[in-house]
Amino acid sequence: MGKKNTGETTEAKRFESKYDAKALRGCIQEGLDAKTIMERLGIRHKQTLKQYVLRLLSDDRTFYEVRGLYLKSSAHPRVNAKGELKLVLRNLDLGDLAVAAGDEFAVTAEDNRIILTRV
Numbered sequence: 001m002g003k004k005n006t007g008e009t010t011e012a013k014r015f016e017s018k019y020d021a022k023a024l025r026g027c028i029q030e031g032l033d034a035k036t037i038m039e040r041l042g043i044r045h046k047q048t049l050k051q052y053v054l055r056l057l058s059d060d061r062t063f064y065e066v067r068g069l070y071l072k073s074s075a076h077p078r079v080n081a082k083g084e085l086k087l088v089l090r091n092l093d094l095g096d097l098a099v100a101a102g103d104e105f106a107v108t109a110e111d112n113r114i115i116l117t118r119v
Helices: 021-030 034-041 046-060
Strands: 105-110 113-118
């Protein structure tokens, strides 16, 4: 009672990989971050970029570090069912802003933005 095979070959279902070792190596050597590399090479998912970097590591037998590749995707936090919004600062790119345990922030809302200001 399962799906019947419609006669399509597995070759028709395959897609071609966009892996380009030379372009990826160039982007990494330029010091680009993961998001920029994904845009430049037309990669949609971070997991795909991770696989390409691992393949490049294996091919070149050299360690490459890509900024932002292993950050969790919490750049867009969501409000939960209880109406709570939780931010994990170590997962966000805060640039030069340094925060420490015990820092306090004032919260304001304007123009569809929530603004945290250090007190």
